[in-house]
Amino acid sequence: MEASSATTDDERELLAWLDGEPAATVADDLAAFRARLKPSMAGSRAGGDVRVLEAAAERVLDMAERLRPQLIAVQLPVPSELYETAERVCGALLDVAGWFAERAERERRAGGERSALCMGGLGLLSGVFVLSGLAAAPVPAGVWRQAHRLARAAELMRTAVDDPVRCAYLRLIAVAVSQPEGLTGRELAWIFEFIDARVLAVAGFETGTAAGNAASWWIDADTDIGPQAVARRPVPEGAAHGAPLWFFNPRPMAQKLGECVEWITAHMTAAELAGMNCEVEPLSAEDGGFPAGLSSLEALALLRRVRNHWMATPVREQPRRQNQYVVQVCMGLAAVWELGCSGRVEAGRTHEWVVLNESPAGLAIMSVAGAEANVEAGVALALRRDPQQPWSVCVVRWIRSEMPGQIELGLQVIGPSFQSVKVGFRGRALQQLAPALALPVMEPMRRHPAMLAPAGTYASRRFVFVRDGVGVYIAQARALGLDMQTQGVELFQYEIDPYPI
Structure with a gap:
């Protein structure tokens, strides 16, 4: 982008500071950034030298990049100091993105300069999405409003399908409809890099008043809300100010992902x-x-x-009722397996959580005094309300942390009880038995018994499993297909093979 011909002394001083070395810590650098930028940009955010905007964006994105490995490395919930720093950096990213949007809206000439401004603003908002996701925090208010502003300023409906600005905006939409709260930090960072023009070019994206279908998501670009699933929330009769809605259909992208899965x-x-x-x-x-x-x-x-x-947009089939009671939770497949082998609860193996709501198929729980165990999306856990009850087995579907030190988990119940076993599949290069949980039939969701094993265990149709108890029980079984797979565990139904070979 071209620089303004009338660079003021204040702008030159600010540029010199922005081009200098950042402070040793992100928190200190952010405080200095706020102190410098607020008075300098307050009166002329959309005017002045565009190099100030670019340098400010580069500086705050550098803070975000310095925070990312720290957030990926820690266990959830994120420590309070780091959580608050990430929250403040997201606020700075959002502010600078707003300056880009304001400048882009005032840019009269369509083309390269306006596109560069929109691209810069959307890049800042992508940083907000990633940092919020890594901290399991909600996306700050104002993010979607700025994203929609930038999309309108770039006139996305008139651009080519592989236009960089269009792809940057649709990338935010595509991640938002992928249940990002159900991804680990490493998965979220990876998927943002993976979703590129090759995938986004096939997405269905159109405008209208009654477009879309059951797989579509509608977007009201005059509000501060993200994409809404047609299957969950009906399309409103009219958008704010009478503007037409945008519709996003991710199903063509899903077919593109099928090629990647095959590869x-x-x-x-x-x-x-x-x-x-x-x-x-x-x-x-x-x-x-x-x-x-x-x-x-x-x-x-x-x-x-x-x-x-x-x-297909996941839709909850059974409503959850509000409740509140304390449960014991044992976190992680290995810990649950050992719990099943020993049959007794050892000190430090379980923690107390509070149930917030529940249904036969799932529930939401919140940590009482911070979760000390390693918590991430996709892990298995066991819980029970009373010592006389059996342990129910669940998989963490999503994680939310709306304030420092607090964490909420959405769980899918996959077994009302379990037994600890070891399984071994034919055809593996390494012949070894893996720890697994044998789960009973769970009508109407599952008509066969199932195994919950570490991810990568399922390798062929036939497998054997061993259960220790009063005696040793050995059986050969046939797997009926993979029902679920996360980064840590996989679930498959099975039946005992009547003709073992």
Whole structure:
């Protein structure tokens, strides 16, 4: 973008500071940034030298990049000091994005300069989405309003499907409809890099008053709300100020993800036949153009879940009733398996949580005094209300942290009880038994017994499992297909094989 010909002394001084070395800590750098930018930009945010906007964006994005590895490395809930720093950085990102939107709206000439301003603003908002997601925090108020402003300023409905600004805006929409609160920090960072023009170019994106279908999401660009699922919230009769709604259909992108799933599956099969274990090795740019950060197995599980969300919006079939009582929680598949083997609760293995609401298929719980165990989306846990009751097995579907030190989990119940077993599949390069939880039939959701095992255990149709008890029980069974797969666990139904070989 071209610089203004009338750069003031204050702007030159501010540019010199922005080009200098940042403070040692993000918190200190943010405080200095606020002190410098607020008086300098208050009177002329949309005017003046555009280089000030670019330098401010670069500085605050640098703060976000410095925070990302810290947020990925910590367990949830995020420590209060780090949570509050991330919250303040998100506020700074949002402010600068607003300056970009204001400048873009006042830019009379359509074309390169306006597109660059819109692209810069959307890049800042992407930083807000990532930091909020890594902290399991809600997206700050005002984010969607600024995103819609930038989209309108860029006249997205008139741009080509591979236009960078269009892709940047649709990337926010695509992640928002993928249930980001159900992704781990590493998954969220990876999916933002993965969703590029190749995937977004096939997305259905149109405007109208009655467009869209059951798989679509509607967007009111005159409000501060994100995309709303047609299947969950009916399309309003008219948008604010009478403006037409935008409709986003992710189903064509889901079909594109199917190609990626097939490629990774073939890649893992070839590696298995060659005697290599690629399940834990990270993917690279050379591996089909995928971003680094996840192994083949992790990427496969993530893409399958995202594809399912894009193909059909999940809708809760059973309403949850409000409740409040304390339960014991044992976190993690390994801990639950050991609990089933020993049959007794050891000190420090369980923690108390409070149930907020529940239904036969799931419930929401909140930590009482902070969760000390490693909590992330997709992990397994066991809970019970009373010591005389059996442990129910659940999988964490989503995580929210609306304030420092507090965390809320959305759980899907997958078993009213369990037994600890070991399973081994035929055809594995490494012949070993993996710990698993044997789950009973759960009508009407599951008509066969099931196994919950570490991700990557399922390898073929036939497997054996061993259960220790009064005696040792060994059986051969046939898997009936993979029902669920997260980055840590997978669930598959089975039946006892009547003709073992």
